[in-house]
Each structure stands twice: as C-alpha cells, then as structure tokens.
Amino acid sequence: MTIRVYNTLSRSKEEFVPRDPGAVAMYVCGPTVYNHIHIGNARTFLTFDVIRRYLTFAGYDVRFVQNVTDVDDKIIARAAEEGREPAEVAADYTLAFRQAMHALNVERPTVSPKATETIPGMIAMTERLIERGHAYVVDGDVYFAVRSFPEYGKLSGRNIDDLESGARVDVDARKQDPLDFALWKAAKPGEPHWTSPWGEGRPGWHLECSVMSEQELGLPFDIHGGGSDLVFPHHENEIAQSEAATGTQFAHYWLHGGMLQINSEKMSKSLGNFTLLKDVLAAYPAPVLRLLMLQTHYRSPLDFSPDRLDDATRSYERLVTPLRNLEWAKRNRAAGALSEATQLAIAALEAAPGTARQAFTESMDDDFNTAGALAALFDLVRVLNTFLEQHGIGDNARYASRLDEAAATLTELLGVLGVGVSSPVSAAEYPVDVLPMARDLAGYEGSDVRAAVDALLAARVAARTERNWAAADAVRDGLARLGFTIEDTASGARVVFHGRG
C-alpha cells in the first residue's frame, strides 16, 4: 500500500516515503496558550490526529511532537489584563488545552515540549545563526536576515521583493530588511525574561518549532503540519532558521489544513467570529463534531454552522445504530422468528468487511480522504442493516460470526478516524425524572431509573395489548420529553436515550 500526500513544498501529491522504514517522525504546531482554543484551531489538531492515527493503522511507528507556546506577546497582554503572572495564564490554558483535546478524543503527542523549557536550545540556535552570518544583534534583539537565505520563500511560493511591494510589512529602521524577523527579543520591564549572550530577553515565536523538532526528531524529519495560515510567515521562517543553521533540509513533507469558516469567512480570534471548542463539546458529543469535520477533506475550507452539527448528529446515528441493532438482535436471538438467509445475502454480508476495508484504505491512502473513507463505512452500514432487516441474526452461528465481523470492522475503522462508538449513555445517566413518571403511569415505587424505564415499557406493552392507544402514547410521549425514543422491534420494545429532549 502506498500513501500519497499533498506536499505544500512541491504543490503536488507525492508518494510518502519516510526517512526510516516503518517509522514516521512528525511535528505539528501547537497552541499559543493565551485563551481557550476555538473550533478552527481544533480542526487542525483533529486533522493531524487522524493523519497520525491512520499512519499508525498503516503500520508505522509514529513519533508525534507538538509544542506548547507558553511565552508570547499575547500571553503577556492577557496576563496584564487579568493582573496575573504570564506563567499562571499559560499554565491555566495549557491545562485547558489538554483537557479539550482529551474531550475531542485527540491522542496525546508522544512529546509535548514547552517553549519555556527549550530556552537553552533556542539560544544555541541563535548563536549558530549569528556565527554563520544569518542573524544580527540590535539593541539586545536578534534578527534573522532573510536576504542571507537565498531559498527564502520556497514554501509559500513568493519572493522577498513581491512581499515588500505588498507594503503591509512593518517598517523598523533597525532591521536590515523589513522582512527580517526576531529570533530573540530584549525583555521590557515586567516581562518574562531569560539570560542570554545579548542580555535579558525572550525567544521569538518561530524559533521554538525549529529547535524542538530538531531536538525531538532530528533533521530532516518526515512530516511538518499546521494550519494553512501558518505557511507564511511561520513555516517559511522555520525553514529559513533551521536550514540556515544546519545546512540540512528541515522537513520533507509539509501538510497544511484548510481554514474553518463562519459564513464563508475565516474563523479567527481577531475577527471575533469564533466558537470555543469547549462550548461545542458541552452541547454535542465529540464524535459528532469529528464526523462533521471529517466529511470535508482536510485541505478544503469548511463552513461551520449549528445546522451542520445537527446534520452530523443524524449521520452519526446512522453509523452507530446498526451496532446497537446487532447487540439487540444477539440478546434476543431466541425470541425472534428468523428466516433462513439466502446464499446471496450471506455472500453480501461476507464480502462487506473486506470491501469496506479496501475502499476505506484506498481513500485514506489518497492524501487522507476522510470523506471517501466515511462513504465506505456508510456502505458497510447499509449491508449490515439490510441483513439484519431481512434475516435477523438467527441461531445459526455462521450469521452471528459474520455479523460480528462486519460490526467489528465498522468499529475498528471508525476508531481509526477517532470516532468513538462506545454506548453513548449508560442507564446510570438516565434522568431521575423518570421516577415520578413511572409512578404515575406504571405504578413503579422504586428508585432505580433503569427499572423505572423498564416498568414504563411494560406498562406500554400492556396498554397496547388492550389497544389503549392513549395510555400507550402517554408513555411514549412522556419518555420523549425526557430524551428517550422508543423503538419497537420484532423482539420487543427498547429505549434509546439521547440525553437531550
């Protein structure tokens, strides 16, 4: 199997060949911890989580490095606003970031270095750059000289002269060239600072990624990822620093995720049109948000709206319902009157997992086409649903094992996308409001929510047997108000709790 990836550096899809056979070294730019992350940030982290998971699924041993920028102008500004120490602000939002990533089911990086723990390496790289004539000192600041690196602009496809004609670069008379950027900044009073050969100061933003990736992965490493808004200047500057300092290629494959948009406009903190990840996850399960984002290719823009989250909720239901139906069918195996499956139906079921796996893999191999991969899973769902619809599970173990294989494949491949399918809500989380309802409608006097729901279902069965539709529907409507849906099956009624009424 050959994986092809779109490389920003070459502007084309290339066959992915890692530096070391069987292993992948990847680096993804992490957050600057001055606020909670928004769902645009989350999209990028989700994208690279899926890429990492897929590479692992494909058999690679993935070393995944992601920095935390915990010293920066915005953190200092935020701390000043709140009358706190920058380190405190950074620590709080670092924790919040890790919690949010956990909630989104993003796997933890192999290593997650902090900028403040990488200061000696950054000073060393700055010294190397000065020695090699790529950087210069002015009043305690150190700047990288872009004109000293002839390949400057190769990632973003621009040249220094074009950039300068844009007239939006700041004019600082102390710089040799307006595009020169800070490797080291002299600290102003009250700012976090470290001792350096150029006086007390703090590192520039771009430097940490160059240093950490080299320290943790070695050069050149395989994959460098981030949002497409980091291509210029951040990633361009990383390349300039690292390659000027080492004379070695920095990273082989540059992968960039598309922007999340609101009303066709980029979501960003400066525009103020952002939604925080933690707020979305408070209202929708993580798999739903993941599914929404994975239905679009990672490099395309994705317009976000609550309506789309609702659509994704239904898509998610479609993916997990067959798993629920299969479990139900197994539990009630003896109860249902089940037809003998035809050879054709058995053949279809038998072929489905392999077909799905192949289609999934082919899509993912093609630059991580998650939308295509999901289509393969929906096709598998249809086969599973159709078989269960027409034949049930039967007592025949041949069906059971084939159904189990199909379900296991579905679960496994969803897992590669990080879309969890563990039973959404356990009975323990049923609302206590079912108790008074069960007392009124079913005469249930206990305090066990699960038993209360069972009693309500039994009362409804009794009412239906008597053709007392009003009583039966009172149970159904009452449960619906509490967030339960009743599903009548060939082997009895069951409830599905959605957690929201």
Place this chain on the structure above:
RNA sequence: GGCGACGUAGCCAAGUGGCAAGGCAGAGGCCUGCAAAGCCUUUAUCCCCGGUUCGAAUCCGGGCGUCGCCUCCA
C-alpha cells in the same frame, strides 16, 4: 497590487480523461394502531464561453463569482 485555492443535487460533499461516491433534507412504497428505527425506489445538461480529445466535472485558454495568505492567527 503580488501569490494561491475553490465553484458538483434543496444543503453538505467525494471524485482530476471513460456510464456522477456518500451524508442530511424531500417524495413514493414496505413495516407499524400511529410513530421511531430500518429496508426498497426516487431527486445533477458537474458556474459560463471557447478549445484539445473517439470521449472532459476532470486537461488548456478566457470570463464571472467566492475565499485564503501577503500583519498576530490553526
């Protein structure tokens, strides 16, 4: 102004030379007391105009429209 993406059904979206995936919504049917879940059927002159080709959503040229980067930004 420079550089770069994108425009496929009511909505979202995959597909980059050979009869247009998938999801959501809608319509009809099956099942149901009515529902829910599920199954079956059904919904596209691929932004416009030229060109290349036996054949174009796909390649080339020109329009129109939308977005991103060029400043902190995932």
